[in-house]
C-alpha cells in the first residue's frame with residue numbers, strides 16, 4: 416500500500432478557530448504515528464469556493480480540488496463547531512458535494528467544539544450518522560471541547576488530549592493489515608441512483 420493520506424476538515428466559519436485547533440492537534444497525532452504529513456482544510460477558506468457550486472457538476476477547478484482531496488484521503492479528521500445543535504451548514508455543503516461512494520471504508524475521527532457541555536453529543540447524533548451514510552468507519556471515541564479547554568484558541572486541556580490519544584489508538588486498530596483499499600459494493604438501490 417502507498418503512503419496513507421490524512422486530511423483534517425474543520426467546519427469553522429471564522430478565524431481564529433478553536434475547532435481548527437482541535438482538528439490540527441488530532442492530525443498532528445495521526446501524522447506522528449504514521450510518519451506522514453497531513454493537511455487541514457478549514458471551511459472558512461473552502462466554503463466561499465464550494466458555495467459557487469450548488470451541485471457537484473457545477474464545481475470549478477478550485478472546488479473540484481477540495482472535493483478530490485476529501486475523496487482521496489484514507490483518514491479523515493472531521494471537526495465542527497456546534498451551530499444550532501449541529502455541525503455547520505458550510506461543512507454539510509462540502510459533504511453534499513462528495514460522491515456517495517467515495518468515503519466507503521475510510522477511517523474517520525470525529526471532533527467538535529461548543530459553547531456548552533450540554534451539546535457534547537452532537538458528534539453522536541449529527542456527525543456520526545453522516546459517516547454512517549457514507550459507509551465510513553468512525554472510531555468510537557469522539558472529541559469534544561468547550562471554551563475552558565483552551566487558552567485563547569490553543570487547546571490546553573489534558574483531558575481532551577487524553578481523548579485524542581484514545582481516538583488515535585482506536586484508529587490504529589482499524590489498520591490491522593494496513594489495507595485501506597476495501598470497498599463495499601453499493602447496490603443501485605442507493606437513494607442517489609433511484
Ligand SMILES: Cc1cc2nc3c(=O)[nH]c(=O)nc-3n(C[C@H](O)[C@H](O)[C@H](O)COP(=O)(O)O)c2cc1C
Nearest residue numbers: 427432433434496497498499500528529530531534
Ligand atoms: C451561529 C452560532 C451558533 C452556535 N450554536 C451553538 C449550539 O447550538 N451549541 C453550543 O454548544 N454552542 C453553540 N455555539 C458556540 C460555538 O459552538 C463555540 O463558540 C465554538 O467553540 C466556536 O468554534 P470556532 O472557534 O471553531 O468557531 C454557536 C455559535 C454560533 C456563532
